[in-house]
Amino acid sequence: MEINTKKTLPGSIIEGFKDVSTSTIGSVMDKMGINGIINGLKCLIPGIRIAGSAFTVKESIGTLGTYTKADFPVGQAIDLMEAGDILVVDMGGQEVSTMGGLGSLAMKLKGVAGMVVDGGIRDVEQIISQGFPGYVVHICARSGQTRVKWLAVNCKVTICGVMVNPGDIIVADDTSVAVVPLEKAGEILKETRRIEELEKTFEAELEKGSTFLETSRKLGVI
Amino acid sequence: MEINTKKTLPGSIIEGFKDVSTSTIGSVMDKMGINGIINGLKCLIPGIRIAGSAFTVKESIGTLGTYTKADFPVGQAIDLMEAGDILVVDMGGQEVSTMGGLGSLAMKLKGVAGMVVDGGIRDVEQIISQGFPGYVVHICARSGQTRVKWLAVNCKVTICGVMVNPGDIIVADDTSVAVVPLEKAGEILKETRRIEELEKTFEAELEKGSTFLETSRKLGVI
Amino acid sequence: MEINTKKTLPGSIIEGFKDVSTSTIGSVMDKMGINGIINGLKCLIPGIRIAGSAFTVKESIGTLGTYTKADFPVGQAIDLMEAGDILVVDMGGQEVSTMGGLGSLAMKLKGVAGMVVDGGIRDVEQIISQGFPGYVVHICARSGQTRVKWLAVNCKVTICGVMVNPGDIIVADDTSVAVVPLEKAGEILKETRRIEELEKTFEAELEKGSTFLETSRKLGVI
């Protein structure tokens, strides 16, 4: 297994992303020509938002009996993760489980912020009761043992058609998962905040009785 | 944008539909040869039922950069809506957002009863916390800006293969969305109520200890 | 309608399966070469686990008007079911409802433990409020009347590609539905329990501060 290290942005930027929605990030990245929104994943714990630094894993998937126990070194990878990371696993969309309740508990205890899986996870009851957030393609009791091989840690991966580089900021909420390129994170956060503040003003106007059209004209937006 | 007006049925009929399920409406429309059931939409707020008058919108969808800001006059449409309406948007099933938290708040404040979208919505966290009901194909952070053009308001639309005319009664619950043709609404409500009363009697018999088969025979049903 | 009887395992074995997860059962059946995991069904009531004896039904599905009322003898089948059974219906994946709130109430009152449907159910609001567990392909208000014919009770069926024999143990939780072959149920339960106990030790080690890798090595697992 190829193991790389990743850059991690200052905590203050990551913290900042916990307060902005993927919907607004999507609008901002649209204007910058960045393809970074992943829609349609199953959200294990609705009603929360996570943000963190992408710790990426690339896997190869086969039928039962293709690989050995040694090919699936979950523990080795978890030990490399740090508080604030988000596990991002590229399984090419296959319906096989790459993570269960023991791995999620270990990550939870280390302060890992959540996981995004372009494939499957199992033990979903345990994972939810631990309060470990996940955004996944499949929930399935098809074990990764002898079906999964870990190829590389912290390499470029593709999640549902979106490229993720190790260290990119992952923001996930009930609407979608946003992949914010590390080198543009500051700029994107700033513009996203600006829009969300404007939206708060817009909401306040609506609640005061202004119509949508009046408010749009008044604030010069949307 | 072509703007039409719509007829609206008396509130008493719409109120009546809040007490009957889409499941029974489906059975009644089956017998009348009406194709009016939409299954498989994502329900944003489970455990409730809405009924209202269809305010329809037909959109054209393109890739990012296809349309202009002026093509997406959300505010204009919202200002035309009235309390008790349900927004029904025909996007041809595309994964693009036509509505976010500002629009839903404006509709909520006007008394709009909910929305049915053959496409996507975003800001789902806000929409749910506002308590604004929605039944949609996609939840996605892909903004409608420059991707969506509003073609017409209150025209015939097609939602997941079902035709909706402006002013039709929309009833939606956890099971499905029923499109009740305006001109047959009274008849359908009456027959639906008759069956649901019979079903309540049936339930009472079951709870008294009668078997399903005995009850069926006794009540002469199902 | 062809009606067969089924064997039922001792209650103690069925009770035992209520304490083990489908995820672990999946791992155990992998090692035994048994294809018995059904993923991707909609779970009506999350957060619980059911286990019971498969009472199977095979149906034929057509468009509206294909069959008669007599072809859909829900009551007759329900009267044959016993406490602890789980209804397993093979509809070939079609989007038509085979069960509604009256049937589920009758089953609930008899002590039936739940249902697994390779097709649709309706009245989902009622079924959930009755607390009757279901794992289904479709939630839809398309009535089975004149669309469904019951061909046989307690025959071999195929649910999402997995064969179910009458009397097999069905275990279902938020992760998946496991079909445990009747004749191997004891062996599978024993091995599943052994692994889950090991996993509890693993969890305890993690919570004491051991890393995933250390714990794996110490316990000689995963």
Place this chain on the structure above:
Amino acid sequence: MEINTKKTLPGSIIEGFKDVSTSTIGSVMDKMGINGIINGLKCLIPGIRIAGSAFTVKESIGTLGTYTKADFPVGQAIDLMEAGDILVVDMGGQEVSTMGGLGSLAMKLKGVAGMVVDGGIRDVEQIISQGFPGYVVHICARSGQTRVKWLAVNCKVTICGVMVNPGDIIVADDTSVAVVPLEKAGEILKETRRIEELEKTFEAELEKGSTFLETSRKLGVI
């Protein structure tokens, strides 16, 4: 296996349908409110058109080992078919083969006109070299032995969402398969011919140099 007999229309009507396209039949049935067009099937032998009387079969499909040899009485059904029939098999869309090269040869020798299968066939090389036309969902080497049970012959079936009654006229060409209700076949043939004659005049005008718009206006069509 339930075996019914079917009515067959006079050969002159069936012969008449060999000269008209499914495209025009579709337009005519649209105006009559008849849902009888099946699109998207794989056509084994392009460039021909077949018309015949529907000999329907309804099957039940399971995984390998579900049924016995006796459940799949291909020979019995073929012996019941007559020259001019078209075999129409309802398999619910499953990827399993219901027909191979021996069955197709036997049908070919009896003068059966072709087959429409809502499921799979195998031995496609042989079937094509025999010149036996087929319109199918799947081409697959997954044998029907122990996977297929024939339930009934000449009953109502549903093929890709379209109801077929025994004796209905089946017309199939490279565009689609049309199911013409037996009792309306004469009327539909007459109107289809009228339109196709008009279209021939239209074509002749175009070839003489008239524009599409001029021709439409002159002939008062489309």
Place this chain on the structure above:
Amino acid sequence: MEINTKKTLPGSIIEGFKDVSTSTIGSVMDKMGINGIINGLKCLIPGIRIAGSAFTVKESIGTLGTYTKADFPVGQAIDLMEAGDILVVDMGGQEVSTMGGLGSLAMKLKGVAGMVVDGGIRDVEQIISQGFPGYVVHICARSGQTRVKWLAVNCKVTICGVMVNPGDIIVADDTSVAVVPLEKAGEILKETRRIEELEKTFEAELEKGSTFLETSRKLGVI
């Protein structure tokens, strides 16, 4: 219906594209960051290549009875087309026919080079026998009458996720459909030709007995 005019490139550039493959164009556009390849369309006449100037049409699609005859002015659009154009129709992927044998004949007679349809066509037998090339999502006998409304001619459209501007060069062969932006057509043609000449040298080397690896090294490619 909104009608716009389009620019058309000099015939020499369009002619040039008839000699290069969509596969090589795809490689060249990859390097330029242009998303212009449409895969997976059904090719009506295999073994040929077409190139022409995009004459775009945007349609709105509904169920039967949604629109009027006047909404579907096929003739008006055909009369606006010129020799060398390729009809490009955006139907949002719906299974409804927008073109039949009369329209294709009229286009053929005018010298229109072919059609690309993100939706359906019918009369495929006639269209093929006329030798009119088409690349389409659906072949289907579901008429556009009352289901299709033409919204605009020569506007921006989206075909299977790729934006097409009126006047863009469309190149289509058995592998795919390439949408070459009008303003970069010269540059793309030049680079595509350079690569294809290199590939011809590569082929000649292989046929002389050189291995793939030797040839790659010798020519400094792939």
Place this chain on the structure above:
Amino acid sequence: MEINTKKTLPGSIIEGFKDVSTSTIGSVMDKMGINGIINGLKCLIPGIRIAGSAFTVKESIGTLGTYTKADFPVGQAIDLMEAGDILVVDMGGQEVSTMGGLGSLAMKLKGVAGMVVDGGIRDVEQIISQGFPGYVVHICARSGQTRVKWLAVNCKVTICGVMVNPGDIIVADDTSVAVVPLEKAGEILKETRRIEELEKTFEAELEKGSTFLETSRKLGVI
């Protein structure tokens, strides 16, 4: 890139498989409990059958820009192939091209018998005109350059859910692709031949005028 060697069966066995159909091989492997049939691939050159020894390749797929030129060493792999091999590429079903006209020519010239690709190929016009057989999931002009990384040659791979070991016999015709395990190839060939001889007798009986049912009884089959 991990490079392994493979065993190859004697030519006489491979030659033998050129005379038997995948349909019959499927029946024989059904009885032996072997999951070795791949249905639904696109066949580039209909009307032929190929048989050869599986030369397997496992790839990792990303979006444009994920990998380098060095990650896609087509030439190196082709130089390792031998006459009679069939290239079998596991791309996890992604719509990206792993092979074009230069590679296919090089393979053709070496006597490679064909290719099976769980992903895409391009330059299909050239490949067909070279007469190089292929069975593929996608035909697409999306180049593998910077999207594909070759991980291993002659390892276990999974093609559309079927495991292929290096050296397994691949047989492909218009019906499907059969993966015959190397160690059981002799046994499978023998039984397949036996059945196909019986089928020839069956055909001869039918052509002499015997009915399907009579022939089945006489020969004691199907």
